[in-house]
Amino acid sequence: MDITVIGAGYVGTTTAVALAKNGNRVILVDNNKEKIEKLNRSCLPFFEEGIEEALLLLKSKGDLSFTTELSKSIEVCDLLFITVGTPSQDDGKVDLTFVKEVSRTIGKGMNRYKTIVVKSTVPVGTGDVITEIIQEELNKRKVGISFDIVSNPEFLREGKALYDALNPERVVVGIGSEKAKKVMEELYSKYHSVLLFTTVKNAEMIKYASNAYLAMKISYMNELARLSEKVGTNILEVAKGMGMDSRIGPQFLQAGIGYGGSCFPKDIKALTVLGHEQDSPLQILKAVAEVNESQIDWFIDKLINKLGSLTHKRIAVLGLTFKPQTDDIREASSIKVIQKLLQNDSIVTAYDPKGTEYMKKVFSEVLYTSEPIEAVRKADAILVLTEWKEVVELDWKTVKGLVNQPYIMDGRNALNPVYIRSLGFHYSGVGIPAHDAKGC
Ligand SMILES: NC(=O)C1=CN([C@@H]2O[C@H](COP(=O)(O)OP(=O)(O)OC[C@H]3O[C@@H](n4cnc5c(N)ncnc54)[C@H](O)[C@@H]3O)[C@@H](O)[C@H]2O)C=CC1
Numbered sequence: 001m002d003i004t005v006i007g008a009g010y011v012g013t014t015t016a017v018a019l020a021k022n023g024n025r026v027i028l029v030d031n032n033k034e035k036i037e038k039l040n041r042s043c044l045p046f047f048e049e050g051i052e053e054a055l056l057l058l059k060s061k062g063d064l065s066f067t068t069e070l071s072k073s074i075e076v077c078d079l080l081f082i083t084v085g086t087p088s089q090d091d092g093k094v095d096l097t098f099v100k101e102v103s104r105t106i107g108k109g110m111n112r113y114k115t116i117v118v119k120s121t122v123p124v125g126t127g128d129v130i131t132e133i134i135q136e137e138l139n140k141r142k143v144g145i146s147f148d149i150v151s152n153p154e155f156l157r158e159g160k161a162l163y164d165a166l167n168p169e170r171v172v173v174g175i176g177s178e179k180a181k182k183v184m185e186e187l188y189s190k191y192h193s194v195l196l197f198t199t200v201k202n203a204e205m206i207k208y209a210s211n212a213y214l215a216m217k218i219s220y221m222n223e224l225a226r227l228s229e230k231v232g233t234n235i236l237e238v239a240k241g242m243g244m245d246s247r248i249g250p251q252f253l254q255a256g257i258g259y260g261g262s263c264f265p266k267d268i269k270a271l272t273v274l275g276h277e278q279d280s281p282l283q284i285l286k287a288v289a290e291v292n293e294s295q296i297d298w299f300i301d302k303l304i305n306k307l308g309s310l311t312h313k314r315i316a317v318l319g320l321t322f323k324p325q326t327d328d329i330r331e332a333s334s335i336k337v338i339q340k341l342l343q344n345d346s347i348v349t350a351y352d353p354k355g356t357e358y359m360k361k362v363f364s365e366v367l368y369t370s371e372p373i374e375a376v377r378k379a380d381a382i383l384v385l386t387e388w389k390e391v392v393e394l395d396w397k398t399v400k401g402l403v404n405q406p407y408i409m410d411g412r413n414a415l416n417p418v419y420i421r422s423l424g425f426h427y428s429g430v431g432i433p434a435h436d437a438k439g440c
């Protein structure tokens with residue numbers, strides 16, 4: 001099929017590559033000239049393993065191209081994918097400016113029947129808004145072209161984006177016509193995934209409900225971790241035991257310094273606002289967000305308890321991105337932690353394999369290092385905030401010889417407490433008792 005994907009971000013670029021790999025001819029459009037120039041040079045505007053190589057190959061075969069010209073790209077395709085950003089407004093509502101802008105351009109440029117697939121995460125009812133905008137433009141042009149709006153939310157994870165896009169566990173497709181169903185069935189016939197056909201509104205809700213549910217699991221584990229430290233239980237063992245129940249499952253039970261990223265915080269706000277607007281509040285989500293926020297305070301309080309005061313203390317932050325295998329620092333817990341350290345007049349050194357350049361734009365006063373070992377030199381405490389391999393597999397014995405005080409606060413429970421303690425460090429994880437015999 002001839003497909004145009006609009007929005008060359010994490011989702012759009014990954015989607016375009018996956019669709020092209022599955023035998024379609026794909027044009028990826030973005031109104032950001034710089035991004036398209038980069039892509040035309042086969043450079044990815046962000047870090048995500050495996051995509052750059054795939055992109056280079058698909059481009060050379062002519063299956064994937066990049067442009068800023070949306071109108072022309074609309075004319076030549078059968079299917080349009082909308083993958084533009086849907087950020088939060090100050091009031092927590094979703095800013096649909098980009099989605100609406102793109103919809104208007106589609107209405108202005110549509111020359112024949114198109115299936116318009118919405119992959120951006122959008123509030124329930126947005127499918128209708130897009131339909132209205134496109135129809136309005138068609139009416140202005142006095143043309144009677146038919147089209148279908150499909151909701152096909154994306155569930156990929158950053159760091160595993162291409163794998164997830166090529167092997168989705170399930171594909172949710174919200175449709176309003178048999179014609180659109182056939183198109184989507186054909187499109188996904190090459191994937192070995194279960195397809196769920198439902199209404200557009202249901203599909204829109206499934207996306208928010210899924211992200212909020214995953215975040216809820218994390219906040220629950222984080223609160224349990226705090227309690228665990230009080231009563232002497234080990235959250236890793238608790239999670240293991242819980243996860244063995246197939247009704248609960250082992251995933252997303254890792255306690256830590258809270259969830260970050262471009263989606264969980266934003267999507268929870270959006271669903272919360274929707275509940276309020278409809279006078280059907282989601283009280284659970286209020287608690288989920290509050291726990292996530294206070295997890296940072298809890299972590300910093302523990303650090304203060306250990307060091308007495310943070311003033312003029314040298315704190316090494318290892319890991320800045322919201323998770324490993326990405327350069328994304330959007331809503332990363334590290335931002336809130338560093339903010340609190342700087343407010344307390346600490347001297348902050350930081351290392352991250354991929355996120356440093358973005359973080360420099362947020363905090364210019366942090367001393368960034370290109371090697372983790374440089375960040376820990378003379379440190380009064382080391383904070384592990386992202387479980388990068390480069391951090392976990394550090395030569396901790398050497399580190400012990402370099403620090404000023406041997407305090408490690410592991411915000412991701414990524415290190416082996418028994419080993420780290422055996423080196424003479426005071427190790428503190430999240431929900432791991434101070435002297436746990438097993439320590440795993
Ligand atoms: N990042 C992720 O892991 C996931 C994101 N999502 C959702 O997918 C959507 C996109 O997210 P990301 O890819 O992270 O966003 P992003 O911010 O990385 O990319 C969005 C792109 O859209 C472009 N754009 C905006 N207006 C445009 C226009 N009028 N014409 C052409 N291009 C335009 C921007 O320049 C940008 O490159 C959001 O709704 C997000 O919630 C869903 C699943 C996973």
Ligand SMILES: O=C(O)[C@H]1O[C@H](OP(=O)(O)OP(=O)(O)OC[C@H]2O[C@@H](n3ccc(=O)[nH]c3=O)[C@H](O)[C@@H]2O)[C@H](O)[C@@H](O)[C@@H]1O
Pocket residue numbers: 121154155156157158159211214218251252253254255256257258259260261262263264322323
């Ligand atoms: O809508 C989205 O953008 C995406 O959001 C998440 O994916 P992502 O944000 O890439 O990353 P996750 O692996 O879900 O991690 C999110 C955050 O939760 C934290 N986390 C995750 C799992 C866990 O057990 N504990 C925990 O603290 C991670 O450290 C990270 O900060 C979802 O997992 C994807 O399905 C979804 O498509």
